[in-house]
Amino acid sequence: xxxxxxxxxxxxxxxxxxxxxxxxxxxxxxxxxxxxxxxxxxxxxxxxxxxxxxxxxxxxxxxxxxxxxxxxxxxxxxxxxxxxxxxxxxxxxxxxxxxxxxxxxxxxxxxxxxxxxxxxxxxxxxxxxxxxxxxxxxxxxxxxxxxxxxxxxxxxxxxxxxxxxxxxxxxxxxxxxxxxxxxxxxxxxxxxxxxxxxxxxxxxxxxxxxxxxxxxxxxxxxxxxxxxxxxxxxxxxxxxxxxxxxxxxxxxxxxxxxxxxxxxxxxxxxxxxxxxxxxxxxxxxxxxxxxxxxxxxxxxxxxxxxxxxxxxxxxxxxxxxx
Ligand SMILES: *[C@@H]1O[C@H](CO)[C@@H](O)[C@H](O)[C@H]1NC(C)=O
Numbered sequence: 001x002x003x004x005x006x007x008x009x010x011x012x013x014x015x016x017x018x019x020x021x022x023x024x025x026x027x028x029x030x031x032x033x034x035x036x037x038x039x040x041x042x043x044x045x046x047x048x049x050x051x052x053x054x055x056x057x058x059x060x061x062x063x064x065x066x067x068x069x070x071x072x073x074x075x076x077x078x079x080x081x082x083x084x085x086x087x088x089x090x091x092x093x094x095x096x097x098x099x100x101x102x103x104x105x106x107x108x109x110x111x112x113x114x115x116x117x118x119x120x121x122x123x124x125x126x127x128x129x130x131x132x133x134x135x136x137x138x139x140x141x142x143x144x145x146x147x148x149x150x151x152x153x154x155x156x157x158x159x160x161x162x163x164x165x166x167x168x169x170x171x172x173x174x175x176x177x178x179x180x181x182x183x184x185x186x187x188x189x190x191x192x193x194x195x196x197x198x199x200x201x202x203x204x205x206x207x208x209x210x211x212x213x214x215x216x217x218x219x220x221x222x223x224x225x226x227x228x229x230x231x232x233x234x235x236x237x238x239x240x241x242x243x244x245x246x247x248x249x250x251x252x253x254x255x256x257x258x259x260x261x262x263x264x265x266x267x268x269x270x271x272x273x274x275x276x277x278x279x280x281x282x283x284x285x286x287x288x289x290x291x292x293x294x295x296x297x298x299x300x301x302x303x304x305x306x307x308x309x310x311x312x313x314x315x316x317x318x319x320x321x322x
Contacts (some may be wrong), residue, residue, distance in 0.1 A: 020269045020322055023294065023309030024286070028066030029058055032293035032308035034149075034202060034277035036091045037063070038100070040124055044284070047124045048308065049073065049091035051277070055104055057126050063283050063291075063310060071126035073102055073119055079133040080117045084108045088117075090149045090202065090277075093124070096159075096179045100124050103135065103161075105148035114139050114147040116163060118180060136182040137163060137173060144168035145187070152179055153205040155212065155245035162214070165201030168192055170216060172246060190247055191216060191240060191257045199233075200262075205245060206280040208288065212245040213320060215290070217276030218262065224274060224301035235276030237292060238262035239320060252319050266290065266311070266322050271297045275309060288313040290322050 034051040048058040054072035077086040089105040100121045107114035116137040121128040139147035144167055151162040152175070159175035161182070173187035191214060193200050202217040218238055220229040240249035240257035255261030266275050278292040291310040295301045311322035 020266055020272070021311050022270060023272065023307075024289075024311060025064045026067070026308050026310075027064060028060065029069050030065070030067060030308045031304070032277075032306050033303060034090045035291055035293060035308055036093045036102075036279055037281045037291055038093045038095070038124070039284075040100075041095060047093070049093055049102060051089045051091065053087065055088050055091050055102065057124070063281075063286060063289065067308075073129045074104070074131045078104065078106050078117050079131055080106045080115050082106045082113060082115055083111070084114075092151045092204075092279075094152050094179070098122060101152070101179060102129065103150035103152065105150065107146070107148050112139050112141050112143065112146050112167065116147050116150045116161070120180075132180065135161070135175075135180065137161060137187075144189075145171045149202045151204050153207075153212070153245050154179075155207070160245055162190065162203045162205055164203065166198050169198055169200040170203045170214070188247070189258060190214065191249055191262070193218070193260045193262070195260055202277050204279045206288075207245075208315065208320075209318060211241045211243060211318065213280075214240045214242070214249050214257065215265065215278055215280060215320075216240075216262070217278060219274075219276070221274070221276060222303050224295055225303075228301075232267075234268060235274040236267035237265045237276055237278050237290070239265050241318070263319065265320055266292065272309065273297050273301065280313070286310075286312050288315070288320075290320065 036049045046060045054074045057070040058067040060067045084106045092103045119129045119131045137147045146165045159179040164170040170191035171187045174183040204215045219235045242248040249257035251261040252263040273295040275292045275294040293306040294309045313320045
């Protein structure tokens, strides 16, 4: 285990020695927490969804803005009958056929009493969303996972949902052909850090060049203004990859990501502190983009001050760098 940890540390040093680009520009309303970005296929309009309240909708004509708040996705709260049904987290939005599906989490901070729900729309506009309640992905204290932080991937014509936060970290379950509920088979673990507090969450899978890349956030996400983590324990973004969407993930040093592996893609640098809650988006202007939230050290460390950041991904020997 010690050997494994020193390999991981050496990998992080190499990455940070290369330096990270500053976030791309953002104009208009750029507050962010666990962003999900998607373009509407009919006209290219950008939509950005964020954690908190009833999931806010922001709209822009470009990735850089100017972002304008529209209203909430689920204005009267989720129909899932759990604590947290009016404080929804971690949106993940995909187009499936002619429908946009937004997955959200219902939970309370630090609780395993959680579920993943979804809402659908044909336009993503404010007022157009219908809540459908649970996908069937649910956790309680008897499980080895927390049913939050949903992320859908299509692979080989089938849909899979990645999810999880702490406990057994990242799990996956097969979804039905409409991507609206589980296919009924058991979920399985795809990434796990057995050391420390198992601080892995917010996964996002992206296919590129014949590999499935599993991005995730490690460390402490929130509350920096009231309790500053030890250096390096704050949020940062790591990646693993596999030729299969369903397992076999390793990092750039070949470490098994079910056993603590993970190559750092983005960590605190310059004015950027605690980047995470990331996603990947293929932009017609900027190419593959890693987007995330971060605290700008010149603005403040409170969750309410987090900003939307993004960087163009450079694929270097099959690994993403920013
Ligand atoms: C796994 O957890 C340990 C302890 O928190 C941490 O030092 C290490 O960086 C983590 N590994 C990865 C790949 O994030």
